[in-house]
Amino acid sequence: MFSSKFLAISILLSISCSFHFGSVISASNDNIINAKVERTIDISSQLVTITSQVVVLNKGSQAVKEYLIQFGDKHHDENLSYLSVTLVETKKKDVLKVSKYHNADSSFASYKIHLDDYAIPSGNSATLEIEAAFAHLLDPYPVEINQADRQLVIYNGRIYFPTPYMTETQTTRVRLPSSTGAESYTKLRPVTYSDRNINYGPYDKIPPTNDAATSGNEELRVHVENNTPFLTVENLSRTIQISHWAGAISVEEMLDVVHTGAKLKGPFSRYEYQREPGSNGVSSIRSWKTRLPAGAHDIYYRDEIGNISTSNVRVSSSSVYVDIKPRFPLFGGWKTKYILGYTLPAKNNLFALDTNTLTNGDYILRMPFIDHIYDNMIIDQATVKIILPEGANNFRLNHPYDVKRESDEIFYSYLDTIGRPVIVLSKKNLVEWHIQPFELHYNYKPFYLLQEPLLIVGSIFGLCILVMALVRTKTSLDGK
Template structure:
């Protein structure tokens, strides 16, 4: 009997240990409380930008080194970026994680610089950027109609912790508001809706927030970017981008009238006539072309910190319309390529600024290194998908140039950050191409000499005989 009781006790203890290990400590107990939350939701562009200023309180008796952030199940695939800062404006590390008891929401763990001591509070700012969260309604409009969109969110701050008080401000950038949800207390002033203050909100509480309003900002979505970076140790780095772009706003209903578009300034209010692309300040040899050739309607302006391109497609982009073009330029290698002996470091942007409030579905970056490069290591500021390394063959190559490729999905302007690529390259190999050129010219001249000295004629004339 005693052995049976001992087995039951051991089994029960094992179940308790497994259960506790499956849940993060922040959810096992209720030490953390959102003392106050102040949210601001920016709906003035095609992106949804949410900033939450959270005052966390530790009601337990032990320090807390991290806390969890949750995103609603219906919005987790639209989340492009999540960043966190403390009261001293220091960036906090954000780590994706999961919770066994809550498989549907998306969770992230925020690691604090300084632990929250018992009975103390900490101020944290959380910034979210969501793509494809605004739906055109109606989905089709005529050339003279204005574009109306709908946003669906949450009246409450979605969190795994209890929220004692919360206030939300929604900014739309337009005074034309068709309809909005009215969870009291609520007020509308010009283009701003204020919700709250709401008190004593339970964890994981959801209540639909909806806004139907006018939004004629550019709804441009880059569906694919193929970015090729070719590195040369002779002082130049060539960059070429092939871009597929789509107007994801309300589709154009009926035919397009060029006459009405040029005569009426209100015609095609939601269409995109041009947009500004920013390149590095040292960019030279810029070209911009589509399948028909060079697009001469674009303009370039050289500034101190960037080269500004005013890209104007051959036709204005209405809802449902697409464009495809290639943009290329050169930059000096000494600004981005560093070396010590045979060790090299390439530090460049993973993606450039295409237009304000840009939304990119997918970017594929391909880096072509000089022939003979080895020990290649890539470091990126955020997770990427690394593809299989290949070889690129071009002139004066023997074995081929190592090619590294990786991709990233759902990008916004905040993803304009530098990656680092380290590799080894014996500097003696820089003589390979000049030697190949010399050998080729030597063989060419030798063949010419042999050709002019040999007589390949079958019959010799009489004058030659004499």
């Protein structure tokens, strides 16, 4: 009897608490209002970038320390490559911490912005600038084209700003790739079309976004010509090898690239392609420019056949530009594979933490995780291997964004005894915003610099002893 009453009371309390918890969440959402939203959706290249400036108003009695953002569907969530949120009011536009937030009531992802030190007081507002980059959001339509055809793509998104909060007023601008005009686009009034922009809004009193409230009027569909390079690096294997003895850092990259635009339908005519270079094969990719760090030298560019002599190198004060021109132009669905390597002086990227390296031996390597391969690049999978000198230990890695550290490996080269340690890192779905330096701290005692010379001297000395022993030893075939 007592146990049944206790169980009933427990159930009532849990239900009451759940209702109370739900009311707290609802009240929290009701207390935050998007006073003004200005969005720009840029589809002028193969990347889609969405920049939103949101004025967040706190109508509650307590300071707001967290803010949720959404992108409206799984297609955007799965192809999100880069996300950055800054506070406009600060002079330096401080970057805020963003983490993924699990929302059981929604079929698409939410992201939590941690305001922390910049909490919005009651009755005040703050302006957030949200910048997001997406890969593989533009779908070719038609999916196959002839050699002389234009390339058309479709973008599907939302006109309204996806958000769990009420929005007072908002505008959306879609930036197009060229002034040739859109084939078709969603016409949700008020809407204006001018030059390279489609302007939607302003729209007032927009309710919070949820799955149930999704309607056809909110959907955005733009069908437009886009002949910019749709070049994707399917796999990038990057090797960074450090040599304290030579004072140099060697970098080699193996790249598998593919044209991910509309596939070529029918045969390829080299004659027509060369006769009308401006109009025939307008969506093909003839070449692209790779930007290497300043000081890069001994550059080589080759594929499976051998060295490719059609490339050019241009040196500036801040970078080295390499004109990558494959053996054949790339049409939709075509692939190529090549190797690019170069050498850097160690003094530009390798630093001793103590000036007295004879006793300390602590170093820090500061290198970009990836290089600038081409404008608006997309890298599906990147693997970076850092080959350290033999004897290096105590590794400590700092990186500007999340990367996966794979199992360490051992690499053997000339005059190695125990092998060189290799740090292996990997990451998927990278874009230009990921060209940021990582830092690798390690310890390398100066004694190991003498290892190779001592091995050479010891080998020569041993060989001399062996020759002397053979010369002094008398041998005879008759045994006398």
